[in-house]
Amino acid sequence: QQKHQWKFVSIIPAGQDAFIDRFKELAAEITKQTGGQVDVMFHAAGELPYKGPEHLRVTAKGMIEMSEVVGSMGFGDAPPLVLGDLPYLALNDEERTVLRGIMWPEIYAALRKQGVEPISWGAYPPRNIVLREPVKGLADIKGRKIRTAGGLESDYVKQWGAAPSFVVWAEVYPATQRGIVDGVLTAAVAVETSKLYEVAPHFLKIDGPVAHFYVTVNADSWSKLTPELQKTVRGVGDWWADRWQKLVVDEADNGAIKRMQEKGQIKSLVQVPPESHIETRRNLIPIYRAYVKDKVGAQGSAALERALTALKLQ
Amino acid sequence: MSWELLAAIYFGLMLALLFGGVWIAISLGAAGVVGLWMVKPALLGGIESVVWNTVDSFVLTAVPLFLFMGAVILHSGISARFYRSLSVWLTGVPGGLAQANIAACAIFAALCGSSVATAAAVGAIAIPEMKKRGYGLRPITGTLAAGGTLGILIPPSIPFIIYGSTVGESVGKLFVAGIIPGVMMTAVFMLFLAVQARFSPDQLPPSSERASWRQRMAGLLDLVPVVGLILVVIGGIYVGIMTPTEAAGIGAAGAVVVAAIYGGLTLDVLRRSLLDALRTNAMILFIVIGAQILSFALVSAGIPRAIVSAINALDAAPYMVLLLVVVMYLILGCLVDALSLMLLTLPVVHPVMMAAGFDPIWFGVVLVLLLEVGLITPPVGVNLFVIQGMAGTTLGEVSWGAFPYVLLLLAGVLALTIFPDIALWLPRRLF
Amino acid sequence: MDLHAAACRLSRWSVAVGGVALAVMILLITAQVVSRRFLESPMVIADELSGYLLVITTFSALGYAQHRGDHIQVTLLVDYLSPRVKAVLHVLWCLIGLPFLALLIWRTAVLTHDSYVSGSFSVSATNVILWPIQLFVPLGLGVFLIQMAAELMVALGALREGRS
Ligand code: NA
Ligand code: NA
Numbered sequence: 001q002q003k004h005q006w007k008f009v010s011i012i013p014a015g016q017d018a019f020i021d022r023f024k025e026l027a028a029e030i031t032k033q034t035g036g037q038v039d040v041m042f043h044a045a046g047e048l049p050y051k052g053p054e055h056l057r058v059t060a061k062g063m064i065e066m067s068e069v070v071g072s073m074g075f076g077d078a079p080p081l082v083l084g085d086l087p088y089l090a091l092n093d094e095e096r097t098v099l100r101g102i103m104w105p106e107i108y109a110a111l112r113k114q115g116v117e118p119i120s121w122g123a124y125p126p127r128n129i130v131l132r133e134p135v136k137g138l139a140d141i142k143g144r145k146i147r148t149a150g151g152l153e154s155d156y157v158k159q160w161g162a163a164p165s166f167v168v169w170a171e172v173y174p175a176t177q178r179g180i181v182d183g184v185l186t187a188a189v190a191v192e193t194s195k196l197y198e199v200a201p202h203f204l205k206i207d208g209p210v211a212h213f214y215v216t217v218n219a220d221s222w223s224k225l226t227p228e229l230q231k232t233v234r235g236v237g238d239w240w241a242d243r244w245q246k247l248v249v250d251e252a253d254n255g256a257i258k259r260m261q262e263k264g265q266i267k268s269l270v271q272v273p274p275e276s277h278i279e280t281r282r283n284l285i286p287i288y289r290a291y292v293k294d295k296v297g298a299q300g301s302a303a304l305e306r307a308l309t310a311l312k313l314q
Numbered sequence: 315m316s317w318e319l320l321a322a323i324y325f326g327l328m329l330a331l332l333f334g335g336v337w338i339a340i341s342l343g344a345a346g347v348v349g350l351w352m353v354k355p356a357l358l359g360g361i362e363s364v365v366w367n368t369v370d371s372f373v374l375t376a377v378p379l380f381l382f383m384g385a386v387i388l389h390s391g392i393s394a395r396f397y398r399s400l401s402v403w404l405t406g407v408p409g410g411l412a413q414a415n416i417a418a419c420a421i422f423a424a425l426c427g428s429s430v431a432t433a434a435a436v437g438a439i440a441i442p443e444m445k446k447r448g449y450g451l452r453p454i455t456g457t458l459a460a461g462g463t464l465g466i467l468i469p470p471s472i473p474f475i476i477y478g479s480t481v482g483e484s485v486g487k488l489f490v491a492g493i494i495p496g497v498m499m500t501a502v503f504m505l506f507l508a509v510q511a512r513f514s515p516d517q518l519p520p521s522s523e524r525a526s527w528r529q530r531m532a533g534l535l536d537l538v539p540v541v542g543l544i545l546v547v548i549g550g551i552y553v554g555i556m557t558p559t560e561a562a563g564i565g566a567a568g569a570v571v572v573a574a575i576y577g578g579l580t581l582d583v584l585r586r587s588l589l590d591a592l593r594t595n596a597m598i599l600f601i602v603i604g605a606q607i608l609s610f611a612l613v614s615a616g617i618p619r620a621i622v623s624a625i626n627a628l629d630a631a632p633y634m635v636l637l638l639v640v641v642m643y644l645i646l647g648c649l650v651d652a653l654s655l656m657l658l659t660l661p662v663v664h665p666v667m668m669a670a671g672f673d674p675i676w677f678g679v680v681l682v683l684l685l686e687v688g689l690i691t692p693p694v695g696v697n698l699f700v701i702q703g704m705a706g707t708t709l710g711e712v713s714w715g716a717f718p719y720v721l722l723l724l725a726g727v728l729a730l731t732i733f734p735d736i737a738l739w740l741p742r743r744l745f
Numbered sequence: 746m747d748l749h750a751a752a753c754r755l756s757r758w759s760v761a762v763g764g765v766a767l768a769v770m771i772l773l774i775t776a777q778v779v780s781r782r783f784l785e786s787p788m789v790i791a792d793e794l795s796g797y798l799l800v801i802t803t804f805s806a807l808g809y810a811q812h813r814g815d816h817i818q819v820t821l822l823v824d825y826l827s828p829r830v831k832a833v834l835h836v837l838w839c840l841i842g843l844p845f846l847a848l849l850i851w852r853t854a855v856l857t858h859d860s861y862v863s864g865s866f867s868v869s870a871t872n873v874i875l876w877p878i879q880l881f882v883p884l885g886l887g888v889f890l891i892q893m894a895a896e897l898m899v900a901l902g903a904l905r906e907g908r909s
Contacts, residue, residue, distance in 0.1 A: 014660065015481040046660075049364040049610045053868050057859065063360050076868045076875070145781065150789055150870030165781060166789040166870055168372050171475065171557045173485040180557055180781070195484040295872075331841070335823035335834055337816045340842045347848060358848070362856035365849060365882060366800075372792040375799045378767055379774070556778045563774025563795075570771075588764040589809075596763075596806035597815045599799075693819045708820055 004038045004229075006065035006221065011052040011073065011213075014044040018189050018252040019124075023068070026120070026215070026240045033232050038225065040066060053077075056216070060115035065221045069111070070213040072151065079296045080110035083303055086288050087156050087209035088281045091274070095311055102307045106300070107214070116216035120237030122244040125253035127153075127208035130191050130200040131183035132176065134268045138276055141204065144182040147172055152291065153185060156209075159283050176200050189248075192256040192265075201267040203257070207277065210249070215240075285313065315352070317620040324349045324611060328649065332693045339597075342604035342694070349611030357614055364606045369599055372559060373472060378595035379562035380431030384438035385587035386569040387540065390578030393439035396540045399533030401447070402525045408511035409518050411444050412457045413504055419461025420500040421544055423468035429652070429689050430598060431562070433462025433697045437704045438590075439540075445705075450517030453510070455705050456715025459697040460503060463686035463723070466652070468496035470561075473656060473685055477678045481664050487741040488678045494740055495679055499726050506722060539572045594703060598696065605650055605694070622662030632670040633731075639663055640684065640727060647688025652696065655688055656681065679737040680730055687723045690716040752895035756808035759888045763805035770798040793869045797878045804885025808892040832904050839897035846890040853882040 008027050012019040027040035045051075050058050052073035059067040075081040083103040090096040104121075111118050135141055142161035148154050154164035162183075167175045175181050177199040184191075184200060185208065191197055215237060225233065260266040285308070292300045308314045324345055331341035350357040368374075387393045400414045407413055418436045437458045444454045466473045469489035478485035511518040546568055547561045556564060573579040612618060625638055642663075646655055667677050689697040692713040702712045730736050777791035810816055818838075823831065859865070860876040867873050 014664070043613075047613050049360055049367060049606060051363070051367050054363055054367075058360065058363065061359060062356060063363075073868050076866045077863055148789075150793075151868065151872070154789060154870070164789055166792055167557050168559070168792060171559065173478070174470065174475070174489070175557050177486055180555070194478075195486075198484060198486055332819045333822050334837075335818050335820060336838050336841055337818050339816060340838075340845050341819075343849075344841060344845045347845065358852065359855075361849065362852040365853055366856060366879065369800050369803050369882075370796045371799065372796045375770060375774070375795045378799070378802055379771065382767065382771070550778075555782050560774055560778050563771055564778055566771045567775045585764075588767055589760065591767060592760055592763045592802065592806040593810045593813055593815045596803055596810040597817060599803045600807060600810075600816065699817050703815060703817060708824065709817070710820070710824075 002224070003036070004065075004221065004224065006038060006040045006217070007043060007048070008040050008066040008068075009043045009045070009048055009050060009055065009064055010068040011045050011055070011070055013046050016189075016193050018193070018248060018256075020044055022240075022244055022248060025243075026236070029236050029240065030233055033236050034229055037229060038233060056111070056114055056116065059216055059218050062218045062220060064218070066215065066217050067116075068213050069116070069216050070211060071107070072149075072211050074214075075295065078110040078114050080106045080300055080303075081214075082292065082295055083107060083300055084212040085152070085209065086284075086292075086304075087152050088277055088284055089288065089307065090311070091277050091281065098310050099307055102303060102310060106303050111214060111216055112219070115219045117219055117222040118214045118216050119234055120215040120241045121212060122215075122241060123210040123212045123249060125187040125189055125249050126210050127185050127187055128191075128206055129183050129185050129204040129208075130196055131202040131204060132179060132200050133182065134202045135204055135270060137270060138204075138206070138272050141183065145180075147175070147181040147184045147186075149185075152287075155287050155291075156280060156284060157185065159280055172196065173199060188253050188256040188260070192260055197260055197265040201265065203260075203266045203269040205257075205269060205271045207272065281313075317615055317617050320349070320352065320615045321612075321617050323352070324608070324615070324617075325649070328608065329693075338694060338699070339600040339604035342601070343607045346604070346607035346609075346611040349608070350614060353611065353614045357610075360610060361607060364610055365603055368603050368606045374599065374602075376428055376431055376472075376559050376562035377598060378591045379566045380428070381434050381438075381594050382587055382591035383543075383562070383565040383569040384435035385590040386566070386573050386583065387435075387543075388438040388442070389583040389586050389590075390569075390573035390576065392539050392573060392576055392578060394443060395536035395576075396439060397443040399536035401443075402529050402533040405525045407508075408520070409504070409507035410449075410511070410520070411440065411447065412449065412453045412507050412511075412518055415440050415444075415454075415457040416461045416464075416500060416503045416507065419458070420464050420468060420496070423464040423466075423496065424544075428472050429462045429465035429686065430696050430700055432465030433458055434594065434700050434704070436461065437701050441701075441705050448519050450514075451705065451707050451711055452715035453507075453517050454715070455701045455707060455712040456717070456719065457503070457507065459690045459695070459701045459712055459716040460719030460722075462697045462701070463689050463719075464496060464500060467492050467499060467679075467682055467686060469493065471682065473652065473682050474678060476656065477660070477681065481660065481674060481678075483674045483678060487675050490741045491675050491679050491737045492682065494736055495683070495726065495730065498729075498736060499683075499723070502722050502726065503719065506718060510718075539576055543568050543572055594700065597703065598700065601694075601696065601699070609650070618659060618662050622666055625666055626669070632672065635666060635670040636672070636731065639667065640724075643681075643684040644687065644691070647684065648691045649694050650688070652685040652688050656685060673734065673738060675741060676730070676734050676737050680727055683723055683727050683730070687720055691720060749895040749899055752808075752892045753812055755888055756812045756892050759805045759885065760809035763802045763809075766798045766801035766805065770795050770802065773798070789870045793867065793871050797873075800878060801881045801885075804882050805888070807885050808888035811889055811892045811896070829907060832900060832907060835900040836897065836904060839893055839900065842893050843890060843897065846886055846893065850883045850886045850890060853879070853886065857883060 010023045024042050027042040030038055030040045052070055053076055055067040056069045056074040056077050058064055071081040071085045084107050090099045108118050138160050144162050145165040146157050146162045147167055148157055148164045150166055157164045165181050172184055176184055292304045328341055328345035401411055404410050404414055419432055422432045422435050469492050474488040475485050478488050547565045550556045550561055689695050692709055698709055698712045702709050773791050773794055777788045780788050857876050857879040860879055865875050867875055
């Protein structure tokens with residue numbers, strides 16, 4: 001019996017256990033369910049020399065056998081990945097399911113074209129804004145400097161009249177502490193683990209977009225598996241995708257907000273009403289179109305139009 | 315092949331290349347290449363990622379920028395005036411300008427996050443002036459290499475930022491935790507120098523001049539540009555205009571402005587300053603690249619993980635674990651650069667230390683002290699390299715000069731172990 | 746043609762490019778700080794561009810640093826050797842260094858070529874096409890390699906003269 005040894009890397013550094021524990025679990029479960037025939041060893045970010053934007057390429061080349069490819073990081077090599085992460089295009093679970101039905105085939109085809117096999121996927125919890133000073137709603141962030149990671153994130157922050165600003169993540173805490181930025185756009189879990197609430201205790205719940213990632217396997221490594229093993233691995237992938245949604249997005253993220261509130265770490269929490277998301281989406285549609293046309297091309301534009309129709313936005 | 319055998323081969327090969335005189339960056343990198351090839355030849359295809367990711371970094375831009383700032387201050391003649399003034403103020407203090415090295419390093423440390431940049435910035439000012447005044451090469455280079463290490467203990471500090479974000483601890487707390495140990499180590503270094511001056515006056519010549527208060531007051535004017543620059547940069551960081559890394563850029567631009575105001579700015583000064591910064595930066599970052607290739611080989615062979623599980627398997631008492639960790643950092647610190655060392659070991663050492671019941675903030679400070687040791691122990695000590703390059707002397711000479719400070723830093727680790735509150739009291743007060 | 750003189754000229758041209766990159770980096774970061782402080786819409790691209798400028802700054806100076814003898818060595822033991830043995834060692838160093846540099850050039854050229862073929866662009870703030878920046882890596886390493894090859898020739902020449 002052939003034994004397959006896979007290295008599996010994620011973009012999350014050691015210490016962010018809400019995410020890391022899940023990835024470790026995926027590795028362990030594949031090893032367990034295949035009776036050790038596929039032996040997956042997990043590596044947190046920083047252990048191996050690869051950064052998120054390279055995961056797709058180094059997996060396709062077989063430098064590593066398995067990796068987490070984050071849509072917003074992988075689209076430099078596989079532009080259709082952008083289709084999974086158009087901010088505020090889907091506003092609830094129902095719409096998200098509709099959108100996946102249209103976009104996932106495009107994304108999976110793009111991944112396979114690069115030479116990797118997608119076996120599972122997930123999403124990082126919605127991004128929200130934490131601020132140094134209290135606000136009453138979206139209107140109050142006009143003119144404030146909000147740290148974003150760039151790209152489309154900057155575009156919707158700009159829609160609200162705020163000034164998107166960038167500092168490297170390692171400097172976000174001191175930069176916020178000293179007012180170099182007024183607020184930070186990030187997930188609640190990240191606020192809790194980085195203790196950003198110490199310097200930005202005011203929480204503006206914008207139910208921001210989620211960032212999708214795809215767990216991919218090098219195409220050669222994948223084809224070396226027997227059909228039964230492939231089936232087993234896929235089965236674990238499906239089981240794990242549900243588990244991620246439940247344990248990370250539902251429990252860990254909402255749990256983080258609740259814990260920070262209970263401990264008084266969050267000093268105020270303002271929920272942005274759903275109507276304003278609908279307005280944000282309406283304003284963003286021309287931006288989606290331009291962005292997709294520019295980055296993905298005609299096939300991407302066609303998928304976007306199908307999605308807009310399915311969501312009754314045109 | 316077992317990891318023990320692989321580790322022995324890697325280290326053996328690296329040491330052979332290093333001591334055979336091969337350029338340090340190439341010694342590390344070539345040992346890494348051989349290591350990668352032994353694990354799996356296809357891993358050589360990861361090298362381009364290492365090279366690109368190491369240098370495509372905003373955080374590291376601080377290195378050439380602070381090098382440039384120091385070079386402008388040096389070539390425009392501001393440093394000469396700064397030092398003349400400092401020497402007037404320090405007449406009669408045992409250790410003289412060597413004391414000024416430590417003090418100036420501590421001040422620079424308060425405005426930059428990197429030890430290399432601290433050592434380089436002060437070294438550029440101090441070395442020519444002190445050589446002129448007959449100080450021994452060992453105290454000159456030793457104080458600068460060691461004083462430079464304060465750059466990562468006194469906030470802001472890039473290793474604190476990376477440690478905090480890696481293990482999920484508050485960077486703010488880490489910064490605050492570094493303040494008292496930073497001041498303590500500065501004081502200990504200066505105290506040691508005063509004692510050394512008593513016993514070796516040939517190396518640390520007592521000043522025969524006596525300065526009048528009138529001379530001192532006149533000298534104040536020459537302190538203005540350097541202190542002013544530091545105030546602008548520190549002030550900019552603390553008032554909230556810029557991040558510590560950006561401060562490097564402002565420092566570089568500010569140095570040019572100050573040089574223009576003080577009349578020392580010419581095209582030739584600019585050209586020489588750029589060249590100095592470019593050369594030293596290329597040398598340093600090429601070593602970081604070599605070290606990262608070696609790290610890649612170590613991780614690929616599973617060596618760091620194997621070491622952690624070996625320590626865990628011992629099931630030792632907490633202070634035994636700490637002792638083991640300290641010894642490990644001493645050994646690895648001789649061979650691997652600080653940033654690589656931290657990135658290489660944290661995934662394994664942090665869980666071990668937490669399991670042994672140590673405080674994460676406290677360990678962050680102890681870790682930085684151990685990284686400081688690594689910066690001044692040969693054969694791979696980045697501060698030694700920078701100062702050696704500037705002073706035009708041998709690595710051996712600088713290493714001997716810095717050796718007493720290795721012991722003082724280890725004494726600092728011991729003090730922190732006996733009295734953890736040296737690090738933990740201030741964060742507790744503020745947060 | 747004298748290889749050594751040509752290599753030195755090449756290294757000087759290359760480091761001049763690095764000087765421009767470093768100067769631009771200083772201006773860019775200053776502009777970022779000023780624009781964030783005083784303008785409504787701060788720059789979001791300066792951090793990313795500075796990273797690229799660091800790449801250019803670093804790699805374009807490697808050859809010049811070699812020319813000036815800046816790349817440091819552990820001379821603890823070497824210092825005790827006779828000039829003759831040192832000259833032999835110098836040849837050996839180059840014979841180890843040249844294949845290492847050749848490997849780095851090959852791998853980073855592959856990186857650049859892959860980016861060119863797939864049209865890879867940055868996923869951070871700028872979305873710039875990556876290969877023109879990545880090209881500076883193998884080019885800079887190439888200048889370094891030529892400088893070291895010239896040094897090898899000089900070392901071999903010295904060795905031959907010493908023998909006769
Ligand atoms: Na510092
Ligand atoms: Na060292």
